[in-house]
Amino acid sequence: IAGITQAPTSQILAAGRRMTLRCTQDMRHNAMYWYRQDLGLGLRLIHYSNTAGTTGKGEVPDGYSVSRANTDDFPLTLASAVPSQTSVYFCASTASGGTGELFFGEGSRLTVL
Amino acid sequence: GQNIDQPTEMTATEGAIVQINCTYQTSGFNGLFWYQQHAGEAPTFLSYNVLDGLEEKGRFSSFLSRSKGYSYLLLKELQMKDSASYLCAVMDSNYQLIWGAGTKLIIKP
Secondary structure: OOOEEEEOOEEEEOOOOOEEEEEEEOOOOOEEEEEEEOOOOOOEEEEEEOOOOOOEEOOOOOOEEEOOOOOOEOOEEEOOOOHHHOEEEEEEEEOOOOOOOOEEOOOEEEEEO | OOEEEOOOEEEEEOOOOEEEEEEEEOOOOOOEEEEEEOOOOOOEEEEEEOOOEEEEEOOEEEEEEOOOOEEEEEEOOOOHHHOEEEEEEEEOOOOOEEEOOOEEEEEEO
């Protein structure tokens, strides 16, 4: 089934641990994004990639890093997790030159204790 | 700064009509989006407006006035499955999406 797959769907993590959230899409979309969603706030962009080999910082990049080695994969890494990183994380992608419609993964719920 | 405003929560009755408003102040404008998000699920695309006017798609319609920085999403013949959060987002001059906090719509029988 075409779309975006995120893993894990849920994770409880001790503060200070390293964590990588995985994101894979099979739609051959050039642009990919990582958002976090917190209660009462809009989706906030963490990092993005307009094409394989390039990445950029979004609104809230501190404490997170990404890589884009190929078109399909866009992992998000928390080098040393802190409780304020407790959130729901969504990966999304879009086709270049389109209306900008985003396709989202199912989300990864992360709790940092 | 950039800002998207929409009501936090609305309640409507099954079979009725509801209008969800969104006002925005952004640096530039390259389109406005509405997404639907059911609890515990990912957002899904509903509509895109870049020119003034009304776009109709089945029971859902979206309106845009660029001069007023205003949009609304109109939902007709409400069904229980329409209970969800509705997210308004504007694409700014850098082609980045600015998101509102969402409007939680509660449908009562």
